[in-house]
Amino acid sequence: MENSHISALSAKHAGLEARIKAETSRPMPDAILVASLKKQKLRLKEEMSGRH
Structure with missing residues (x-):
């Protein structure tokens, strides 16, 4: 997966x-x-982690 995409996901996760x-x-x-927030x-x- 692209690093910028992972970085964006990490930022959303932290938020x-x-x-x-x-x-x-x-x-x-x-x-x-x-x-709801925990599910997101x-x-x-x-x-x-690559699992959908």
């Missing part, structure tokens, strides 16, 4: 991680939002 941390640190985190993060991780 999702930051959003998850921000949401879970709130007094009443939105569990549905957190689950997993998809990106799978794409980075």
